[in-house]
Amino acid sequence: xxxxxxxxxxxxxxxxxxxxxxxxxxxxxxxxxxxxxxxxxxxxxxxxxxxxxxxxxxxxxxxxxxxxxxxxxxxxxxxxxxxxxxxxxxxxxxxxxxxxxxxxxxxxxxxxxxxxxxxxxxxxxxxxxxxxxxxxxxxxxxxxxxxxxxxxxxxxxxxxxxxxxxxxxxxxxxxxxxxxxxxxxx
Numbered sequence: 001x002x003x004x005x006x007x008x009x010x011x012x013x014x015x016x017x018x019x020x021x022x023x024x025x026x027x028x029x030x031x032x033x034x035x036x037x038x039x040x041x042x043x044x045x046x047x048x049x050x051x052x053x054x055x056x057x058x059x060x061x062x063x064x065x066x067x068x069x070x071x072x073x074x075x076x077x078x079x080x081x082x083x084x085x086x087x088x089x090x091x092x093x094x095x096x097x098x099x100x101x102x103x104x105x106x107x108x109x110x111x112x113x114x115x116x117x118x119x120x121x122x123x124x125x126x127x128x129x130x131x132x133x134x135x136x137x138x139x140x141x142x143x144x145x146x147x148x149x150x151x152x153x154x155x156x157x158x159x160x161x162x163x164x165x166x167x168x169x170x171x172x173x174x175x176x177x178x179x180x181x182x183x184x185x186x
Contacts, residue, residue: 009135009138010138015139018117023118023119025053027057027059027119027121027123028061028116028121028122028140029060030062033062034064034067034079034080035086037062040083044090045174045178046091046102047090048175050101052182056101057102058101058103059103060103061105061106062106063078063106063107064078076091076092078098116143117145120182120185121145121147122141122143123148123149132154134154141158141164141165148165148178148181149168150168150169151167151168
């Protein structure tokens with residue numbers, strides 16, 4: 001009478017894994033648009049990635065409201081004002097609009113898996129030294145999409161480095177790994 005069952009964190013039946021999914025030149029960030037989830041690290045290197053892969057797209061699933069529905073957003077409508085100020089210079093064009101290579105989807109339910117399965121690269125919480133497991137990394141891998149993140153915390157237990165993704169020690173290695181996967185979608 002003192003035992004219970006803890007259900008799996010992911011319903012694998014809802015994930016559309018297939019070897020036949022056509023991979024798009026998409027880098028997909030999944031998570032909250034807050035400082036601790038590291039989107040600003042990816043945003044800062046996005047222009048460098050575009051120089052190598054000008055046809056790549058950055059797909060963002062999540063927003064500043066992921067953990068707080070009452071969050072007030074800045075002018076761009078994607079995150080809290082102070083965080084938007086931090087990322088704005090990396091994601092807007094000369095007109096002050098979000099660059100056409102970046103698509104913000106906001107918070108999604110299970111429909112996110114269809115997008116995640118089409119990506120060449122999944123970005124999960126980087127740089128992260130305190131992630132205990134990283135559910136988003138497991139979700140990407142169940143979708144057949146390799147993960148790029150830092151080699152710290154629970155990601156070492158979640159991602160098989162060199163097989164299901166790349167775990168790097170230095171931030172500059174992140175863009176190299178992303179470009180490699182965009183060039184080699186198989």
